Amino acid sequence: MATEQRWQAGLALRLFALGALAALLITAVGGSLLRQSVQASLLNSHQQRLEEKLERIQAGFFRSADETAIRWVGRSNDEFGRIFSGWYWQLEYADALLASRSLWDSTLDTARTSGIDGSTLLGLPGPQAQQLIGIRQTIEIDGLTAVLHLYGPAGEITTALDQLDRTLFITQMALLAGLLISSAVQVHLGLRPLHRLRERLGLVSQGRSDNVGDGYGPELDPLARELDTVLARNARIVERARGHAADLSHALKKPLTLLHAESTIQDHPMLRQQVNHMTQLIDRHLARAGSGAGAIRAIAVGERVSSLLALMQRLHAGRQLTWQATIPPELHWRGEATDFEEMLGNLLDNAGKWATSTVCIRAGIDAGNLVVDIDDDGPGMSPTQLLACMRRGQRFDESVEGSGLGLVIARDIAETYGGEIKLSASGRGGLHVCLKLPA
Numbered sequence: 110m111a112t113e114q115r116w117q118a119g120l121a122l123r124l125f126a127l128g129a130l131a132a133l134l135i136t137a138v139g140g141s142l143l144r145q146s147v148q149a150s151l152l153n154s155h156q157q158r159l160e161e162k163l164e165r166i167q168a169g170f171f172r173s174a175d176e177t178a179i180r181w182v183g184r185s186n187d188e189f190g191r192i193f194s195g196w197y198w199q200l201e202y203a204d205a206l207l208a209s210r211s212l213w214d215s216t217l218d219t220a221r222t223s224g225i226d227g228s229t230l231l232g233l234p235g236p237q238a239q240q241l242i243g244i245r246q247t248i249e250i251d252g253l254t255a256v257l258h259l260y261g262p263a264g265e266i267t268t269a270l271d272q273l274d275r276t277l278f279i280t281q282m283a284l285l286a287g288l289l290i291s292s293a294v295q296v297h298l299g300l301r302p303l304h305r306l307r308e309r310l311g312l313v314s315q316g317r318s319d320n321v322g323d324g325y326g327p328e329l330d331p332l333a334r335e336l337d338t339v340l341a342r343n344a345r346i347v348e349r350a351r352g353h354a355a356d357l358s359h360a361l362k363k364p365l366t367l368l369h370a371e372s373t374i375q376d377h378p379m380l381r382q383q384v385n386h387m388t389q390l391i392d393r394h395l396a397r398a399g400s401g402a403g404a405i406r407a408i409a410v411g412e413r414v415s416s417l418l419a420l421m422q423r424l425h426a427g428r429q430l431t432w433q434a435t436i437p438p439e440l441h442w443r444g445e446a447t448d449f450e451e452m453l454g455n456l457l458d459n460a461g462k463w464a465t466s467t468v469c470i471r472a473g474i475d476a477g478n479l480v481v482d483i484d485d486d487g488p489g490m491s492p493t494q495l496l497a498c499m500r501r502g503q504r505f506d507e508s509v510e511g512s513g514l515g516l517v518i519a520r521d522i523a524e525t526y527g528g529e530i531k532l533s534a535s536g537r538g539g540l541h542v543c544l545k546l547p548a
Contacts (some may be wrong), residue, residue, distance in 0.1 A: 128292025136281045152228040172251040195262035204254030411436040425461040433469045455515035463487035487539035
């Protein structure tokens with residue numbers, strides 16, 4: 110389940126990341142194009158304004174036929190007439206220079222001009238270190254060629270662009286946030302059918318449902334139908350294999366039973382041993398073939414333990430044992446009920462055979478596993494016996510009735526479910542058996 114959650118989270122994250130990347134590209138590219146367009150419009154508008162002023166200034170120049178110098182006869186009470194107003198013009202011709210009154214006793218260093226991106230405008234530092242923006246144009250005044258420079262304060266353009274940048278930033282952030290929220294909602298709604306399908310698969314895995322059904326949308330319904338088909342086919346195959354194993358077991362056990370009942374076999378110890386060995390093998394492999402093959406359901410552990418303890422009390426009635434059980438009433442395990450009874454029945458039966466007076470059983474959930482602990486106060490086992498006790502048919506006291514397969518069969522079924530059985534010394538002096546199964 111943790112792997113599925115990581116996969117789902119990775120898929121949702123990838124989809125959201127793609128949406129976020131698209132939103133970022135849209136806002137970045139769109140904002141850049143919009144800024145360039147507005148900047149070009151502002152610069153073009155300012156250039157037209159400068160050209161209008163340049164035409165007006167150009168009309169104020171005069172040169173008579175008998176003069177070599179150019180004189181200014183235009184207005185002097187406008188922005189070009191106020192000293193250091195920020196608006197300046199400068200006329201350069203031959204080796205002479207004529208400037209607006211606003212420059213006072215300074216001049217424009219026109220050699221330091223620099224171009225403005227996206228336009229034919231020029232930038233220039235003014236007489237008071239004020240940044241200027243303007244144009245220059247080659248003109249002819251009564252046959253004399255001159256270059257006219259006209260500049261105004263760049264602050265108007267800079268302020269307008271700064272305001273544009275702030276507006277664009279706020280707009281882009283709002284648009285980006287809206288797109289990210291929209292992407293998150295889209296991912297959430299788009300993956301909801303997938304989450305529902307995963308939940309239904311979880312119910313099937315827990316034994317609370319037999320199929321995943323449909324209703325996930327046209328994209329996932331075919332997948333759900335395929336899953337149901339696979340689940341049904343696997344169930345049929347397993348049930349058929351289980352039936353074949355049972356049929357084969359019964360077919361073999363009947364002649365073996367007849368052989369075992371034959372009186373003459375008692376005179377042949379080796380033959381009797383081999384017949385017993387074959388019978389044990391059939392019992393073991395029949396238990397393994399049947400484990401996990403039935404209908405998986407959430408079973409109440411307390412109810413199963415109570416019924417098994419009632420059976421154990423009858424089986425070991427002559428030994429006057431005390432059976433103590435501590436099982437939470439809400440405890441459940443997901444699996445086949447007969448498998449659980451087979452495992453626990455063998456373990457309790459072994460404890461009943463060896464206990465002196467008391468058998469204790471406890472159960473609970475630990476780290477996602479059902480843990481069942483069984484303790485008895487019998488003679489216990491030595492470390493060597495603990496290492497060898499899970500071998501097939503291993504027995505340590507021939508005076509106790511049994512085939513020696515109980516622990517092995519219980520272990521085989523537990524491993525079918527991904528669980529395990531561990532043996533150790535009990536605090537009561539006997540044997541401690543720990544059955545751990547995925548819950």
